[in-house]
Each structure stands twice: as C-alpha cells, then as structure tokens.
Amino acid sequence: MxxxxxxxxxxxxxxxxxxxxxxxxxxxxxxxxxxxxxxxxxxxxxxxxxxxxxxxxxxxxxxxxxxxxxxxxxxxxxxxxxxxxxxxxxxxxxxxxxxxxxxxxxxxLLPSAPVGSSVLASEPALSDEWWQTFNRSLDALAEQHTRRVATPDTVMIAQSGVADAIHRFLPDGGDATVKRWLPAHADLNWANMTAPEFCLFDWEDWGLAPQGLDAASLWGNSLAVPALAERVRRERRYDLESRDGKLMTLFVCAKILAPDAHPEDPRLEPARLMAARVAEDLQRG
Incomplete structure (x- = not known):
C-alpha cells in the first residue's frame, strides 16, 4: 500500500x-x-x-x-x-x-447514469414516473428499522450538533429539539441518484436522522434552479412542513451559509430567505 x-x-x-x-x-x-x-x-x-x-x-x-x-x-x-x-x-x-x-x-451496475453533479445548475429532465419511484423509495426507507445512526459528511448526526448549527437562526433560544428520528440516506444529492431510471446509491452513511434531513438536503442542492427546488419541496412537503423538517431546513441552510461559503454561490440568497421564513414559523409555533 x-x-x-x-x-x-x-x-x-x-x-x-x-x-x-x-x-x-x-x-x-x-x-x-x-x-x-x-x-x-x-x-x-x-x-x-x-x-x-x-x-x-x-x-x-x-x-x-x-x-x-x-x-x-x-x-x-x-x-x-x-x-x-x-x-x-x-x-x-x-x-x-x-x-x-x-x-x-x-x-x-447502475441502471442509468447519475442525474448530475451533487449541486445542479440546470433543471434535469425527470419524468413523473421518476418522481413517483423517488417518493416510494424515500417513504419505504423511513419505515425501516435500524440501530444505525446517520453519518452525513462522515460525522455521526446528534441533537447537540443540530442545535449548534441552527441556533444562529433562533437568537431568542428557540427549541431545537428533534422529535422524530427516522432512517435516512444522509447524503441525498443529485450525484447519488440516476435517471431516466431512478436508483439511489452510495449508502455508506445511512442511518437514523431527524425527519426531513434527506428532503432538506436535496432541496438545498437544488437552490440554484428555483423550479427544481420548489419541485423537491412539493414532492416532500410531508417531511419539510413537519416541525423536524423545518429544523432540518435550517440545518441545511446553516451549511450553505457557512463562513467559508463562496460569495457567488447562487444558493446563498434563497437559503437566507428560507432560513428567515422558517425561523419565524418556528418561533411563532
């Protein structure tokens, strides 16, 4: 070696x-x-x-x-x-x-080629059948039973890390406690899915995670294409409109808006706007 x-x-x-x-x-x-x-x-x-x-x-x-x-x-x-x-x-x-x-x-072997890079800059041609299989797969995943804990970016996800990441958006000390932990892929991006036939691969980091982590991650990786980001939110609204899904939206926004973010990243402004909106929703609720 x-x-x-x-x-x-x-x-x-x-x-x-x-x-x-x-x-x-x-x-x-x-x-x-x-x-x-x-x-x-x-x-x-x-x-x-x-x-x-x-x-x-x-x-x-x-x-x-x-x-x-x-x-x-x-x-x-x-x-x-x-x-x-x-x-x-x-x-x-x-x-x-x-x-x-x-x-x-x-x-x-994969049945089709990866959709694209992890973060897309243009809208892919995805059929309604693709989205149906995508939804069925994520729904089925959430129903599995496991003791594994997800390790996004090779770091085991934990309540403390979630709270640390999102408290910047909740300056009044809002409750950042996750209620539901469900099986998640934990690295859901456009480079880990195929099209025209849907297939989800690269499972090394999957495990229990807050509800909505996968949906919020894919939404964050779609923000440079507003119509695609909105499609992700519409398809996974059950997850993203849940309280934990809102926390995961803030968690993903915190990553996008990190201090070392590239100033020309087209995701920055939509992430700021969504973080402000979600934080307001959480503080009201």
Missing part, C-alpha cells in the same frame, strides 16, 4: 497514486477491474469489474469510523422497497502502519 496515503495529512484520491489499492481490491474480491472505467473522487474510487458489476472503494481514518462500524452499503442490502443497486460482497483492510481503513463494496 502506498506509504504516501497517511492519516496525518489530507488525502485526495483524485490525484494520489492508487494502483496498490486497486490491486488489493482485485485480490480481495477475486476479480479484475476495468481500469479504463475508473472514477476517482476525493475519498472514494469506483470501477467496473470483469463480471459486470461495480466496486466502490473508500478510504477512511480511524477517527471517522464510529462504534457502529463502517458497513453502511452492506447493511442497506436489507432495505425493502427502496430502488438501489443489489449488494453482492465487500471487504475491508487496514492500511499497514497507519490509522487508516479501506473498504470495498461490490454491487450491481
């Missing part, structure tokens, strides 16, 4: 040498990877295998692996009624001499 991939320094797999990692995947799963199909992201890799499946490989530091383990994609294989790739097998190993783990999961 490459000694340059140390836990002590930031690592970006888009630029690091990864041949040793891919060799380990091939040995662990007894398959050959089509390296011409390799997709490189900051902390994950993906490629097609010689048996017509897909592997996703992720690197994670020990301090980003909670006591519940690190097998979200494997655990998601048990979810009923959710349109997702079928999981086949997985493997994990420690990077020699470092506090870093690698994990690979092998699944079916």
């Amino acid at each position: 490459s000694s340059s991939l140390s836990a002590s320094v930031p690592v970006d797999l888009r630029v690091e040498p990864v041949d040793d990692v891919l060799d380990e995947v091939e040995r662990a799963l007894q398959t050959q990877l089509d390296r011409g199909t390799l997709v490189r992201k900051r902390r994950s890799l993906g490629a097609r295998t010689d048996r017509g499946t897909w592997v996703r490989v992720e690197r994670r530091r020990f301090d980003k692996i909670s006591s519940q383990g690190w097998n979200g994609t494997e655990c998601a294989a048990l979810l009923d009624g959710v349109a997702k790739p079928q999981w086949h097998r997985g493997a994990a190993w420690r990077q020699p001499g470092d506090a870093v783990m690698w994990r690979v999961d092998e699944t079916d």
